[in-house]
Amino acid sequence: HTSQRPKVLVICGSGLGLLADGAANKQTFRYQDIPNFPVSTVEGHEGCLVFGTIENTSCVFMQGHFHLYEGYSLCQVTFPVRIFKLIGVETVLVTNASGAICPDFKVGDIMIIKDHINLPGFAGQHPLCGPNDERFGIRFPCMSDAYSKDLRRLTWDVGNEIGCSDFIREGVYCMVSGPNFETIAEARMLLILGCDSVGMSIVPEVTVAKHCGLRVLGLSLITNMVSLDYSREEKVNHEEVLQISKMRAEVLQKMVTMLISRCQQQSINT
Numbered sequence: 001h002t003s004q005r006p007k008v009l010v011i012c013g014s015g016l017g018l019l020a021d022g023a024a025n026k027q028t029f030r031y032q033d034i035p036n037f038p039v040s041t042v043e044g045h046e047g048c049l050v051f052g053t054i055e056n057t058s059c060v061f062m063q064g065h066f067h068l069y070e071g072y073s074l075c076q077v078t079f080p081v082r083i084f085k086l087i088g089v090e091t092v093l094v095t096n097a098s099g100a101i102c103p104d105f106k107v108g109d110i111m112i113i114k115d116h117i118n119l120p121g122f123a124g125q126h127p128l129c130g131p132n133d134e135r136f137g138i139r140f141p142c143m144s145d146a147y148s149k150d151l152r153r154l155t156w157d158v159g160n161e162i163g164c165s166d167f168i169r170e171g172v173y174c175m176v177s178g179p180n181f182e183t184i185a186e187a188r189m190l191l192i193l194g195c196d197s198v199g200m201s202i203v204p205e206v207t208v209a210k211h212c213g214l215r216v217l218g219l220s221l222i223t224n225m226v227s228l229d230y231s232r233e234e235k236v237n238h239e240e241v242l243q244i245s246k247m248r249a250e251v252l253q254k255m256v257t258m259l260i261s262r263c264q265q266q267s268i269n270t
């Protein structure tokens with residue numbers, strides 16, 4: 001239903017669907033109209049695929065992604081990544097919302113993901129478990145370089161250029177399954193484990209993307225400070241997450257647009 005063949009996939013996290021607004025020649029398809037595609041059940045995840053171009057780069061935006069806590073299998077959660085690999089995507093830009101574990105972070109920061117901890121994966125909830133499909137990648141893939149150094153460096157350059165380096169960070173993202181937000185004891189454990197932020201998504205997609213040879217950049221919007229102290233009264237909620245996403249969506253859209261226009265040039269040069 002489209003002649004567009006995107007080179008870049010942007011996975012939009014909670015409340016970040018408007019990242020697609022910067023694209024031209026848009027063609028939109030609802031997940032529910034695509035055979036075998038899961039549908040979004042979470043507020044802030046529109047459930048649409050938007051094909052389009054940014055400058056001369058063909059892209060596809062997932063306005064909403066899928067989560068273990070929705071009851072989807074990891075095969076369903078990561079199905080779109082393999083589909084886009086097959087239609088020619090080379091680079092995946094994943095975005096999501098997360099809570100800050102690192103006390104130096106602030107609400108509204110944009111964390112460039114330099115590495116992740118796949119807690120569900122440690123317990124066998126892993127998209128690559130089962131027979132390996134050699135058409136996509138090897139049985140035992142290396143994951144130590146999951147997040148492209150070049151794209152992380154490019155993100156810092158773009159951030160400096162548009163004047164938002166004050167709220168750009170780099171850190172380790174930890175995925176938990178959800179749907180509850182962590183207990184204080186769990187949050188303290190994550191701090192000890194070296195996590196800088198925590199969320200309930202994107203690690204399965206990153207793992208499958210790396211397995212099949214795609215370049216990956218992860219940007220995680222810090223929407224709240226995780227409670228590490230029993231005396232603190234604040235209680236995190238999804239509405240607060242969506243509110244901060246709305247506040248930062250415009251600058252994130254500008255960053256993503258500039259990154260897409262440059263990252264393809266980078267891949268041509270390398």
Ligand SMILES: Nc1nc2ncn(CCNC(CO)CO)c2c(=O)[nH]1
Nearest residue numbers: 097098099181198199200226238241
């Ligand atoms: N403590 C904590 N704060 C957070 N802020 C955003 N997220 C990402 C989870 N997002 C969910 C609920 O908003 C929707 O997918 C989290 C999280 O997992 N834990």
